[in-house]
Amino acid sequence: MSQANPTRTPARTPIALPGREPLLTARGWAAWCLALVVGCVLVPVLNLALPADSALHLSDFAVGLVGKIMCYAICALAMDLIWGYTGILSLGHGLFFALGGYAMGMYLMRQIGTDGNYGSTLPDFMVFLDWKTLPWHWALSSSFVATLVLVLLAPGLVALVFGFFAFRSRIKGVYFSIITQAMTFAAMLLFFRNETGFGGNNGFTDFKRILNVPIATPTMRMTLFVMTAATLLLFFLLARAIVASKFGRVLQALRDAESRVMFSGYAPLGYKLFIWTLSAMMCGVAGALYVPQVGIINPSEMSPANSIEIAIWAAVGGRATLIGPILGAFIVNGAKSWLTVAYPDFWLYFLGALFIGVTLFLPDGVVGLIKRRLGGQA
Amino acid sequence: MTPDLLEQGSARIAARQAALAAQAQQTASGGRDAGYGRMKQGQEVDVAHGRILYLEDVNVSFDGFHAIKNLSLDIAPGELRCIIGPNGAGKTTMMDIITGKTRPDSGTVYFGSTIDLLRYKEAEIAQLGIGRKFQKPTVFEHLSVFQNLELALKTDKGVRASLFFRLDSSQADRLAEVLHTIHLADSVQRQAGMLSHGQKQWLEIGMLLMQDPKLLLLDEPVAGMTDEETERTAELFLSLKGKHSLMVVEHDMGFINTISDIVTVLCEGAVLAQGTLAEVQSDERVIEVYLGR
Numbered sequence: 001m002s003q004a005n006p007t008r009t010p011a012r013t014p015i016a017l018p019g020r021e022p023l024l025t026a027r028g029w030a031a032w033c034l035a036l037v038v039g040c041v042l043v044p045v046l047n048l049a050l051p052a053d054s055a056l057h058l059s060d061f062a063v064g065l066v067g068k069i070m071c072y073a074i075c076a077l078a079m080d081l082i083w084g085y086t087g088i089l090s091l092g093h094g095l096f097f098a099l100g101g102y103a104m105g106m107y108l109m110r111q112i113g114t115d116g117n118y119g120s121t122l123p124d125f126m127v128f129l130d131w132k133t134l135p136w137h138w139a140l141s142s143s144f145v146a147t148l149v150l151v152l153l154a155p156g157l158v159a160l161v162f163g164f165f166a167f168r169s170r171i172k173g174v175y176f177s178i179i180t181q182a183m184t185f186a187a188m189l190l191f192f193r194n195e196t197g198f199g200g201n202n203g204f205t206d207f208k209r210i211l212n213v214p215i216a217t218p219t220m221r222m223t224l225f226v227m228t229a230a231t232l233l234l235f236f237l238l239a240r241a242i243v244a245s246k247f248g249r250v251l252q253a254l255r256d257a258e259s260r261v262m263f264s265g266y267a268p269l270g271y272k273l274f275i276w277t278l279s280a281m282m283c284g285v286a287g288a289l290y291v292p293q294v295g296i297i298n299p300s301e302m303s304p305a306n307s308i309e310i311a312i313w314a315a316v317g318g319r320a321t322l323i324g325p326i327l328g329a330f331i332v333n334g335a336k337s338w339l340t341v342a343y344p345d346f347w348l349y350f351l352g353a354l355f356i357g358v359t360l361f362l363p364d365g366v367v368g369l370i371k372r373r374l375g376g377q378a
Numbered sequence: 379m380t381p382d383l384l385e386q387g388s389a390r391i392a393a394r395q396a397a398l399a400a401q402a403q404q405t406a407s408g409g410r411d412a413g414y415g416r417m418k419q420g421q422e423v424d425v426a427h428g429r430i431l432y433l434e435d436v437n438v439s440f441d442g443f444h445a446i447k448n449l450s451l452d453i454a455p456g457e458l459r460c461i462i463g464p465n466g467a468g469k470t471t472m473m474d475i476i477t478g479k480t481r482p483d484s485g486t487v488y489f490g491s492t493i494d495l496l497r498y499k500e501a502e503i504a505q506l507g508i509g510r511k512f513q514k515p516t517v518f519e520h521l522s523v524f525q526n527l528e529l530a531l532k533t534d535k536g537v538r539a540s541l542f543f544r545l546d547s548s549q550a551d552r553l554a555e556v557l558h559t560i561h562l563a564d565s566v567q568r569q570a571g572m573l574s575h576g577q578k579q580w581l582e583i584g585m586l587l588m589q590d591p592k593l594l595l596l597d598e599p600v601a602g603m604t605d606e607e608t609e610r611t612a613e614l615f616l617s618l619k620g621k622h623s624l625m626v627v628e629h630d631m632g633f634i635n636t637i638s639d640i641v642t643v644l645c646e647g648a649v650l651a652q653g654t655l656a657e658v659q660s661d662e663r664v665i666e667v668y669l670g671r
Contacts, residue, residue, distance in 0.1 A: 252520055
């Protein structure tokens with residue numbers, strides 16, 4: 001029964017309540033399909049089918065670079081869900097990325113088999129440390145399926161436990177950011193140690209095969225590229241579905257006025273924990289796609305600076321828009337790969353200046369700028 | 379069967395029922411079924427004892443400052459109670475205690491006669507049926523008016539339910555009803571952040587209505603409203619009275635005069651006086667601490 005019984009009941013025109021938001025608009029779907037075709041058909045054709053001297057040929061270097069940046073874009077998208085939409089700034093997402101990467105790296109190390117420098121079934125670094133058997137946490141590393149599960153589970157569980165205690169204690173704002181930063185730093189120190197069984201400061205490298213197929217072939221490189229592109233596009237749809245649901249609006253409400261959300265009857269813990277853990281798992285997947293493409297994973301991926309960079313991509317592109325962080329990852333990393341070649345000494349200054357500039361002049365990032373230029377508020 | 383037989387049959391049944399009723403009247407419990415109390419209706423508030431909110435001997439201090447001192451207060455179902463008092467009297471702190479934001483050092487807080495509010499968290503208390511409007515209008519600025527109301531709607535507020543939520547037609551009707559009530563029917567799609575101060579106050583009140591609470595706590599609901607808006611708010615509150623219990627904290631004496639039955643004056647964390655507005659306004663102690671200044 002309606003309790004909102006007004007005192008006066010004038011003749012009313014019925015209100016047109018807005019309907020459910022579509023997952024993507026027609027134009028959105030067109031762009032999405034175009035991206036899918038470019039990533040999964042056009043790039044492979046330009047790279048593999050065209051001869052190297054053709055003007056349209058896409059170099060292996062470009063493919064490698066874009067593949068890497070797409071992994072970063074997944075991280076930026078994950079960061080956007082937790083920061084842009086929920087208002088929780090994590091400066092420890094590099095840890096989740098690295099955990100996914102390490103899970104994949106362990107599998108790739110086992111795939112080397114006896115082709116290592118020491119010819120042992122154990123990974124080289126274990127022989128070097130004079131270990132005779134695999135440590136317990138390598139037990140599942142020979143199975144690809146178990147690795148895929150671990151890629152999701154390892155970052156997911158760390159995030160779930162960490163998030164549960166942090167959100168239950170109502171740690172917010174800058175305090176939360178600092179703790180996440182400390183978390184990834186602590187994990188980095190842990191992974192640097194040889195006795196933890198993750199290859200110390202060298203990490204894992206020198207991969208030979210994946211699923212018993214040689215890893216350093218053009219076809220395999222392209223397969224990984226296509227998978228990364230498809231994953232990014234699917235995650236985009238997933239993020240869009242979440243954001244367009246009432247759940248997504250509760251997240252934004254938490255960002256804008258958490259106490260109002262609580263007094264409206266929503267317990268924030270479950271909401272924050274869900275999106276936080278999902279975000280961490282997305283980063284884990286990005287890490288797992290990244291490692292076979294770049295051929296190395298070591299603890300420096302967990303360094304605080306890496307996590308901060310993820311936040312910068314999201315901020316540059318535009319928080320609380322889903323396309324923004326993806327653009328941001330491409331803009332910043334594109335600039336990085338150009339500047340570190342052209343002016344290697346100035347990259348960090350540029351990064352700092354970029355962040356200050358965006359904070360001061362582009363609070364809504366590049367996407368916000370484009371929207372303002374177009375004059376619409378779509 | 380013939381009509382005769384039908385009549386005879388019904389006469390027999392009536393006689394039998396009368397005999398049973400007479401027999402029942404002779405029992406010790408006067409005809410009612412024997413029982414030791416009433417069934418507890420889940421999480422429903424039980425107001426059979428004539429009180430929807432009951433505070434007794436509540437004490438709170440913050441860093442040595444005794445904000446609430448032995449506060450005892452109760453509110454009847456359907457009552458509209460106004461609370462006045464000088465700044466720092468503990469009005470907002472009292473609301474914080476009722477809604478679970480602040481834990482008292484001692485005392486009891488009951489919602490109805492069965493629900494001990496001190497056992498619950500903010501979100502649970504809201505779901506039990508206590509709605510709260512803040513002193514500063516608090517709406518979700520980046521969401522539209524429609525989305526604000528939709529979020530407040532009384533429904534399952536778990537994570538999974540929110541992920542798959544769809545507004546059904548009766549909920550949409552209710553939302554439209556509230557939109558009319560709060561006079562925002564032509565601003566459905568506007569961003570809440572773009573509304574005027576008074577409209578934000580109305581939107582927040584609308585969000586409370588969507589929650590369908592049994593008890594509404596309203597902290598300065600007409601602050602910053604125009605005279606016309608204030609008048610409409612008074613009308614709305616009077617229409618809510620009876621079906622809901624309301625606790626209104628206000629400084630606007632004209633507004634209180636319009637809506638109040640009983641006014642409670644708080645001072646230094648305790649009840650100083652209680653009665654009709656005229657009564658408390660003529661009370662010497664009240665004049666001294668508050669009105670006379």
